[in-house]
Each structure stands twice: as structure tokens, then as C-alpha cells.
Amino acid sequence: xxxxLAEVVVIGGGVIGTSIAYYLARxxxxxxLVDKDDIASGTSSACDGFIxxxxxxxxxxxxxxxxxxxxxxxxxxxxAYDIEYRKDGGMVVIETEEEFESMxxxxxxxxxxxxxxxxxxxxxxxxxxxxxxxxxxxSTYSPTDAQVHPIKLTLGFAQAAQHYGARLYSFxxxxxxxVSNGQVTGVVTNEGExxxxxxxxxxxxxAPEVGKMVGLEIPIKPRRGQIVITEQVPPLLKGIxxxxxxxxxKGAKKSAKITDQNIRKLGAGLIVExxxxxxxxxxxTREFVGYNKKTSYEGICAILGCATKAMPILREVHAIRSFAxxxxxxxxxxxxxxxxxxLKEFIIAAGHEGDGIALAPITGKLVADLIIxxxxxxxxxxxxxxxxxx
Amino acid sequence: xxxxxxxNIRKDVMICRxxxxxxxxxxxxxxxxxxxxxxxxxxTRAGMGLCKGSTCEPLLRRLLAQAxxxxxxxxxxxxxxxxxxAIKLEVLxxxxx
Numbered sequence: 406x407x408x409x410l411a412e413v414v415v416i417g418g419g420v421i422g423t424s425i426a427y428y429l430a431r432x433x434x435x436x437x438l439v440d441k442d443d444i445a446s447g448t449s450s451a452c453d454g455f456i457x458x459x460x461x462x463x464x465x466x467x468x469x470x471x472x473x474x475x476x477x478x479x480x481x482x483x484x485a486y487d488i489e490y491r492k493d494g495g496m497v498v499i500e501t502e503e504e505f506e507s508m509x510x511x512x513x514x515x516x517x518x519x520x521x522x523x524x525x526x527x528x529x530x531x532x533x534x535x536x537x538x539x540x541x542x543x544s545t546y547s548p549t550d551a552q553v554h555p556i557k558l559t560l561g562f563a564q565a566a567q568h569y570g571a572r573l574y575s576f577x578x579x580x581x582x583x584v585s586n587g588q589v590t591g592v593v594t595n596e597g598e599x600x601x602x603x604x605x606x607x608x609x610x611x612a613p614e615v616g617k618m619v620g621l622e623i624p625i626k627p628r629r630g631q632i633v634i635t636e637q638v639p640p641l642l643k644g645i646x647x648x649x650x651x652x653x654x655k656g657a658k659k660s661a662k663i664t665d666q667n668i669r670k671l672g673a674g675l676i677v678e679x680x681x682x683x684x685x686x687x688x689x690t691r692e693f694v695g696y697n698k699k700t701s702y703e704g705i706c707a708i709l710g711c712a713t714k715a716m717p718i719l720r721e722v723h724a725i726r727s728f729a730x731x732x733x734x735x736x737x738x739x740x741x742x743x744x745x746x747x748l749k750e751f752i753i754a755a756g757h758e759g760d761g762i763a764l765a766p767i768t769g770k771l772v773a774d775l776i777i778x779x780x781x782x783x784x785x786x787x788x789x790x791x792x793x794x795x
Numbered sequence: 796x797x798x799x800x801x802x803n804i805r806k807d808v809m810i811c812r813x814x815x816x817x818x819x820x821x822x823x824x825x826x827x828x829x830x831x832x833x834x835x836x837x838x839t840r841a842g843m844g845l846c847k848g849s850t851c852e853p854l855l856r857r858l859l860a861q862a863x864x865x866x867x868x869x870x871x872x873x874x875x876x877x878x879x880x881a882i883k884l885e886v887l888x889x890x891x892x
Contacts, residue, residue: 443837446834573828709884713885713888719884727876728874
């Protein structure tokens with residue numbers, strides 16, 4: 406088979422890979438994207454669609470999330486694809502005095518960072534979200550939180566990338582990477598070789614495997630998140646909903662105390678959103694179980710326990726499906742985005758854990774800038790792989 | 796007079812009743828790269844409704860097989876996503892701890 410040629414080869418057809426392919430192709434780069442499976446068939450097809458700003462500590466991640474949120478406002482039009490983007494705000498519910506303290510302090514720090522977020526008392530909370538349980542103490546509210554359809558977002562990026570000339574090779578497995586004199590020269594796949602001088606590793610939970618092909622150790626581990634989908638019901642909530650306990654499980658708020666042993670073990674917490682069609686998306690868990698993508702009965706029970714406790718009306722709704730996705734986690738909770746040490750034209754963009762959807766647009770844009778403008782954007786200063794190599 | 800049978804796509808035929816997906820949309824999904832029943836589901840929502848694909852899955856299988864030149868039996872079934880039937884959250888969640 407004759408070798409194909411491409412200026413840049415992106416490995417990974419999830420939301421990060423397709424976003425990078427789109428921004429590169431839009432700038433005129435000749436891009437080939439490969440994925441061992443279908444486009445949008447892994448993590449990006451098994452997650453919620455939260456674009457939540459107020460769950461993030463002020464710092465590099467919130468900064469990137471803010472930039473991403475800005476891009477999302479007109480992204481559907483730009484991609485000419487209905488990504489079901491809605492900006493209806495979001496809430497973090499508070500159950501205990503202790504949680505209230507920790508959320509008050511987070512909200513204060515976020516407001517200093519100029520994020521639009523406030524604390525609501527119980528009456529204001531119930532007025533905003535009438536189906537919430539009266540046992541809840543209070544909540545936060547931010548009008549900047551939004552949601553999007555993760556699969557449609559990924560397919561939208563892919564289609565728009567193709568529109569600008571990118572070639573998509575799905576069901577194409579990367580077998581090896583050719584390096585000569587410290588330069589990458591090609592990607593070997595089961596469908597033949599693609600010669601290239603620049604490779605982007607956007608393989609998510611598969612990024613360590615791709616890294617090994619060039620002798621790099623990429624510290625990304627899969628973390629399972631289970632999700633339950635319900636039948637279509639009339640609107641039961643506005644915007645997106647999560648809990649302080651879940652933030653604590655996520656590691657954003659270590660001070661909040663987790664008492665429930667089951668939740669402690671499974672990292673379970675509250676995630677609720679409603680799709681445009683009316684299905685409720687209920688999550689989630691955070692479990693280290695290797696590459697196991699099955700759902701578990703105890704995981705589903707823990708999720709439904711949290712959801713029906715926060716919104717008692719959900720007891721009457723039917724579950725129709727459950728699934729799990731593997732979130733690519735890094736030791737410090739920040740993604741790895743940047744050139745590989747010692748192999749300049751091998752770029753890593755992976756490890757977004759549960760923020761892949763929210764951070765996809767800004768990640769794509771920054772990686773395209775890094776490749777095309779040849780100078781590293783300042784936002785990437787703390788996201789390189791070297792930070793784990795001390 | 797009886798209509799002559801053809802192999803043309805009947806563009807207005809409803810394939811998935813739960814999610815109201817027409818044959819035209821299934822064909823579009825295949826043309827845009829879907830090569831598995833799961834791939835069609837993700838692109839069109841066919842099979843994602845209350846009946847969980849019990850009506851449309853054989854139809855999806857046939858359309859995909861036709862388009863890719865495989866036999867319907869060769870195609871991988873979509874992943875099973877429990878519960879097998881719609882069940883109330885009250886029941887599924889078990890007892891409160």
C-alpha cells in the first residue's frame with residue numbers, strides 16, 4: 406500500500422482530537438485524524454455535557470474554562486452543526502453547615518476571579534429549582550454554566566474539520582510511530598503508513614499506550630464514571646445540577662467531609678441534567694477499576710440514591726439505560742498539553758478527566774496555535790509533561 | 796396495478812418509533828461513517844428509546860449490512876445497557892441506607 410502524507414496526524418477521534426483537527430484544518434493545515442474505533446465512540450460518548458465554571462478553583466483550569474465557555478456561545482453556528490448548547494445556569498447544592506462554609510469560601514474566591522456566582526438561601530433555591538428537596542440547606546448559582554450534547558459536539562468538530570479538508574480515518578489502529586534523528590517521520594497503522602512530521606497524541610485514556618511508542622511515560626489513568634439515563638419527561642430542572650459532596654469526591658474541595666462509606670468508596674455524587682429530548686442524565690461515580698467500562702449495580706444504586714434524595718420527584722421516573730465512561734486522570738488533576746520533552750514535534754493533549762467536553766474548544770485552539778504559530782501559548786506553561794518528570 | 800418492487804431507499808419509512816428516526820437518517824449516518832449498530836445509535840438516537848431497540852435493531856442491522864456488503868449476522872450487536880426494561884428509579888435504587 407502506498408504511504409499517505411499529512412502535515413499533522415492527530416491520534417484520537419474523541420472530543421479533544423476532533424477539536425484539534427478542526428482548529429488546525431480551519432487554519433489551513435493538512436490534517437489526518439486516526440482512531441482505532443469510530444469517531445465519538447469512547448469517553449466522549451459516555452459522559453455528561455456539563456460546561457460548568459463554578460466547580461473549578463480559581464487558577465489555570467478556571468481560566469481555560471472561561472475562555473472555552475466564551476467560544477461555546479457561537480460554536481454551533483461556527484461548526485454549522487446543532488450541538489444542543491444551552492446556557493441555562495447551574496447549581497451546586499449544599500447539605501450541611503460544613504459544606505456551606507467550604508462553598509462560601511469557594512464562591513468568595515471565584516468572585517474575586519470575576520466569575521459570576523452567588524449563594525442562594527433555601528427559598529431562593531427552591532424558587533429557582535422547584536423540584537429540589539427541602540432537606541437541602543442552600544445552593545450556589547451561576548448563570549454562566551451551560552450544557553452541550555457531547556456526542557454531537559464531537560461529531561460537529563469532526564464534520565467541520567472534514568469541511569476544511571481534514572481526512573478522518575476511523576477504525577484505523579496505530580501500531581507504531583517512526584522516529585528518525587530525533588524527529589517523528591510517520592505513523593504506522595493497520596491500514597498502512599501515514600508520513601508526517603507532526604503528531605498529536607489526543608488518545609485520552611489510550612494516551613499512555615501511544616506515548617510508549619516513542620518511549621514516553623504519560624501518567625494518565627482511567628477513572629470510571631457511571632451514568633443512568635431516564636425516559637423522556639417534561640422539564641424537571643433548569644440548567645445543570647451537582648452537589649458539594651461530589652466536588653469533594655472529585656478532589657476540588659478536599660475540606661468537605663464525606664460521611665457515607667458507599668459514596669466514599671465509589672466516589673459517587675450528584676450530577677443531573679436534562680437533554681433537549683427530555684431524558685434525564687444522572688451521574689456519577691469516580692472509581693479506579695482499570696479499563697473496565699461496565700456499570701455495576703452498587704454504582705447505579707449510589708447514583709440513584711443521591712439523585713432521588715436531592716430531587717424526590719425522580720422516584721417516579723423510569724431508568725432506561727446505563728453506561729460507563731473512562732475519564733483520563735492525571736496525578737494533579739490538570740490536563741497534559743504541550744510538546745514532548747526531547748521530541749518537539751510530538752504533542753500531547755490528553756488527561757482532561759471530567760473536563761474534556763468543557764475544555765475541548767480551548768484545547769483545540771491552543772494546540773493549533775502551538776503548531777501553527779510555533780510559539781507556546783502562555784496558558785500551556787504549567788501543563789507540559791515535564792511537570793511529572795522531576 | 797401493483798407497484799413494482801425496487802431496491803431504492805424508501806425515504807419516508809419510520810425505522811425507530813420511540814425516537815422517531817426515518818430510514819433517510821439511518822442512511823445518512825452510514826454515509827457519514829457509521830460502521831456499527833452502535834455508531835448508528837450515536838448518530839441518530841435510533842434504538843435509544845423506551846423499547847431499547849427491540850423493534851428497530853433488526854432493521855438497522857439489515858440497512859447496515861446492505862450498505863457495507865456484510866451479512867446481517869456478521870455485524871456485532873450493540874453493547875447491552877442495563878436495565879433491560881424501563882424500571883422506576885424508586886425500585887431500581889434499592890432501599891435507603
